[in-house]
Amino acid sequence: MKILNLYAGIGGNRKLWKGHEVTAVEYNPEIAAIYKDFFPDDEVVVGDAHQYLLDHYKEFDFIWASPPCPTHSDIRRCGVHAGQYEAKYPDMQLYEEIILLQNFAPKDCKWVVENVKPYYKPLIPAKELERHLFWTNFDITPTKLSDKRVHNDIVGSHEVYGFSLAKYKHPDKRKLLRNMVNPKLGLHILNQAQGIKESVTEQDTLF
Numbered sequence: 715m716k717i718l719n720l721y722a723g724i725g726g727n728r729k730l731w732k733g734h735e736v737t738a739v740e741y742n743p744e745i746a747a748i749y750k751d752f753f754p755d756d757e758v759v760v761g762d763a764h765q766y767l768l769d770h771y772k773e774f775d776f777i778w779a780s781p782p783c784p785t786h787s788d789i790r791r792c793g794v795h796a797g798q799y800e801a802k803y804p805d806m807q808l809y810e811e812i813i814l815l816q817n818f819a820p821k822d823c824k825w826v827v828e829n830v831k832p833y834y835k836p837l838i839p840a841k842e843l844e845r846h847l848f849w850t851n852f853d854i855t856p857t858k859l860s861d862k863r864v865h866n867d868i869v870g871s872h873e874v875y876g877f878s879l880a881k882y883k884h885p886d887k888r889k890l891l892r893n894m895v896n897p898k899l900g901l902h903i904l905n906q907a908q909g910i911k912e913s914v915t916e917q918d919t920l921f
């Protein structure tokens with residue numbers, strides 16, 4: 715498949731996608747360089763994923779978008795009430811992308827937009843898996859992954875899902891690691907887009 719991986723980060727959701735042609739878009743050059751190191755065969759575009767989607771949504775068989783979650787997350791709501799953060803408008807680019815894909819994606823294109831569970835009722839109904847919401851144009855079945863990772867316990871020196879950032883100089887490795895979608899979940903969803911029914915849960919040899 716020809717895949718577009720938007721807001722790529724260091725590639726958590728992408729890690730177990732094998733045998734596909736992947737274009738990744740990440741606007742932070744240091745993060746994009748780490749991604750390229752992990753996935754040298756991918757084409758990595760350093761640029762704005764939101765604009766890239768608008769310009770290229772017709773060109774792919776599968777599109778994954780993980781737009782930034784900070785203005786939607788419950789951490790924001792709690793932080794505002796605790797006096798830690800300023801209130802911010804929820805970033806509507808999330809919904810812009812969903813509406814664009816719902817209405818204009820070519821009929822053979824499978825797409826998924828991923829975000830955290832928001833602190834408000836989602837403006838467009840979504841499917842909930844693990845700690846995420848997914849908007850898709852294909853069915854996704856629930857899965858219970860054997861994720862032993864405790865999200866809040868991650869520190870920058872940890873190896874998470876097989877990703878170690880030890881050799882990189884990035885100032886916030888913890889954030890890069892915590893931002894990742896579980897690769898098994900990324901594979902589960904890609905499988906579902908392709909009509910592959912086998913469960914990823916049992917594939918413990920993947921790690």
Ligand SMILES: C[S@@+](CC[C@H](N)C(=O)[O-])C[C@H]1O[C@@H](n2cnc3c(N)ncnc32)[C@H](O)[C@@H]1O
Pocket residue numbers: 721722723724725726727728739740741742745761762763764780781782783893894895896
């Ligand atoms: C939640 S993380 C993505 C995590 C990724 N899906 C994974 O599983 O590893 C979001 C990423 O999008 C990047 N980003 C934020 N705004 C962007 C934009 N407008 N264009 C491209 N990348 C952006 C951030 O630097 C961050 O690395």
